[in-house]
Amino acid sequence: xxxxxxxxxxxxxxxxxxxxxxxxxxxxxxxxxxxxxxxxxxxxxxxxxxxxxxxxxxxxxxxxxxxxxxxxxxxxxxxxxxxxxxxxxxxxxxxxxxxxxxxxxxxxxxxxxxxxxxxxxxxxxxxxxxxxxxxxxxxxxxxxxxxxxxxxxxx
Numbered sequence: 511x512x513x514x515x516x517x518x519x520x521x522x523x524x525x526x527x528x529x530x531x532x533x534x535x536x537x538x539x540x541x542x543x544x545x546x547x548x549x550x551x552x553x554x555x556x557x558x559x560x561x562x563x564x565x566x567x568x569x570x571x572x573x574x575x576x577x578x579x580x581x582x583x584x585x586x587x588x589x590x591x592x593x594x595x596x597x598x599x600x601x602x603x604x605x606x607x608x609x610x611x612x613x614x615x616x617x618x619x620x621x622x623x624x625x626x627x628x629x630x631x632x633x634x635x636x637x638x639x640x641x642x643x644x645x646x647x648x649x650x651x652x653x654x655x656x657x658x659x660x661x662x663x664x665x
Contacts, residue, residue: 532584532617551624570597585607
C-alpha cells in the first residue's frame with residue numbers, strides 16, 4: 511500500500527457522524543483490511559507507522575507523556591490527510607488535539623486485528639519506523655521544518 515492508498519482508505523472508512531475517539535473508523539478499517547490480503551495489512555501498518563513517526567517531533571510533543579503523545583498523534587492521522595498535512599506544516603494545529611484530549615489509541619490496533627481475522631494468529635509486527643513516542647531522534651534533536659525531519663527514504 512502506498513501513501514495515497516493509505517489516505518484513501520482512511521477517507522473511505524471515515525464515518526459521516528462525529529467519531530471523536532476514532533472507534534467507528536477503526537472498525538471500518540479493520541473490516542476493510544480483513545477482507546483483503548495480508549500484504550495490504552502490512553502496507554497499512556507501514557504507512558501508519560510512517561505517518562505517526564513524522565509527527566514525533568519536539569514542536570508537537572513537548573510536555574506530553576509518551577502515551578498521551580502517541581494517542582494524540584493517532585488522532586491527527588484519524589482526522590485525515592488534509593488535517594494531517596496541515597499539521598505537519600503548522601505545529602500550532604496540533605494544539606486543539608492536545609487541549610481537547612482527542613485520542614485515537616484504537617487506530618494503533620487496526621493492523622493487529624485485521625491480521626488476526628485473516629490468519630487466525632497474533633501478529634508480532636515490526637514496522638520500518640517506530641511509532642512509539644520520542645523515537646524520531648531527528649525530530650527531537652531540535653525543532654525543525656517538516657521536510658527536514660523525515661528520513662531520506664520512506665515506505
